[in-house]
Amino acid sequence: MICEIKKNHLPGEYLAISNIKRIYDDDCIRIEFCLENGLQTEILWYSIDKEYEKYICDDRCDAAIATLIQAAMRYGYKVICSDYPISEKLYYNLQYHVIPQLYLAGTKRTSDIKILAPVTKECFHGELVATGMSRGVDSFASMYEYCNNFELDDYRVNTFTYFNVGAHHGTDVIMGRGSESKEELFRNQLDGTKEFCKKYNYPLITVESNIAWILAFSGMFTVQKFDQSHTLRNLGVVILLQKGISKYYYSSTYNLNEFKVDLKKDMAYYEKWLIPHLATGSVEFYQANQNWRRIDKIQKLLDFEPCHDYLQVCLIQTGNCGQCLKCRRTLMELDAFGDDALEKFKNSFDIETYKRDFRKKWFGDIMELKEADDSEAHYFEETFLCAIENHPEILGNLIKEKREGIQEVQIKKKTILKKYPSKAAESVGTAKKDDKYKYLGEWSPWIALEGNGGEPIFVYKKYVEYI
């Protein structure tokens, strides 16, 4: 088949997957997929612990096609092809569901790619029910939900996975690059995860790969950043292990009320739809954590003892630096539930340093953080409301300043009034154009007005005029 395609297509129009190899190393097995587009040839590889050899499915091209499909579309390949078979269900899901929808969401360059490969109906029936264990909030929330006490035996997680597919990039917008290399970060954090899995008696399947390099630096694809491709990078590895894994959970970041498809944005925005469509007939995928927001996951972990000493969220180092984007966010989320919550994680974070040097400053900045036009803002919005309910002292007065000489404000445009200065806060009524309210002060960009019972109510500054 590949020979025919090469004859009928120009270089750069097709992506061929050939020569799948199994190479035995000391204690690992390396699976290679040869990728070729007529312009260059690269090897996509995965390295897996030898003890899990029986789970490897390398008689077909499923893993490579699922992993690369979106990247191949964004590059504009017309055809992705292989002489190795693809599982019938995966072929159907990708060709008739995933590709048409992603094509609509793409740019001019994005192609409605055609998968050309023989189809196989053969399926496997592995006994592993797995989820990732990086020891982050998502991993522990999935463990909390699907381990020990989950009501359905066949859906209870019995295995953890840990993949090196690009999450350990080691950079952060606040702290820059950490001192550990990507490789060190992966290895050192893996040590903690191994210890954790041993303690709680779960097998851990570790897989390394060069997929991060293939997607971002090989030149065979339009650069696929980690957030634009993490779901496929991770679940592609699971598909490679589909002789053993029959169900896999991937933690959700966004719920359906936040659904959007933009190939340049975080894949998590549309993975609720994407994930079930990666089923091959041998493995099924589900999103873990129901409709929990980040703050809900944190709340569940407060009484989930296994995670207290093992939480690892830091972007730049093994252990938690306490200052990077993820550390800051997590410390504030814990703190929003109160001092006792923070104290439970004293072996995962340097709580004393946080309280002494950062707590006041970060919560002083929370209005700015939650009103920012970025992907972090909604986390701070959740933290803010949680702190109002559970730990109001760290926020202080919700009215920070009062303009001199202002007694009243007039509403410029019909708007919703809020109980707290937050767009996610409970609504307490509607203000009509030209309504007048007594002015109590502000925490910009929110203005505090006096409600009917004398209590403060809040409205965005842009909707009012000082009078």
Ligand SMILES: [Zn+2]
């Ligand atoms: Zn950190």
